[in-house]
Amino acid sequence: MWILKAGVLYFAIVFGAGFVIGPIRILGSSLVPGIGNRVFTSISRKACQTLNFGRSLTG
Template sequence: MSNLPTRTIKAGIMYFALVFGTGFVLGSIRVPFLVPRLGERVAELIEMPLMFVVVLVSARFITKHFNLPANVLARLGAGFLALGLLVAAEVLLAVVLQDRTLGEFVASRDPVSGIVYLAMLALFAVMPLVLARVGSASHV
C-alpha cells in the first residue's frame, strides 16, 4: 500500500466524501419535508443523531480501508483534512447556491442547533483518533 502521508490524504478525502454526501442527501429530505412542518431547529436536531452514526461508521471505514495507524498525526490529519473540505464545501454551497455572503450564512444558523452542529464538526474532526483510543482501551 502507499506511504502514510498519501494514505492519510486519501482517507481524509474519502471521509469528507462519505459524510458530506450523506449529509447532502439527508439535507435534501430535511429542508423540503421536515423544516416546513417542524421548523429549522427541530429538523436539524432530528438529523444530528443520524449524522453522528454516519460520522462514526465513515471514520471506522476509512481507518480500516486505508490502514491508518493509531497515531495522532495520521488520524487527526485525515480528520482535519476532511473537516477543512467539509467547511469549504458548505460555505461554497451557501454562497453560490443560496446567494448568501459568508456573514449571512453564519448569522442564519439557529443558536441551538448551530451549537450542536459545531460540536458535531469537532467530533467529526477527531473521530478517527477517538476510534483509535477506544479501540486500544478495549484491548487492555
C-alpha cells in the first residue's frame, strides 16, 4: 500500500510542478518576445528534469 501512496504523491508533485511551470513558460515567451519561446521551453524542461532526477536519487 505504501508503494501506491508514494506513486500518487510523486505524480502529484510532478503534475503540480508542470502545472506551475507551464503557464510561466507560455506567459514568459509572450511577455518577453526578445528572448523567445525556445529559451523558456528549455528552462522549463530543465526544471522538470531536475525535479524528476532529484526524486529518483532519493528513492
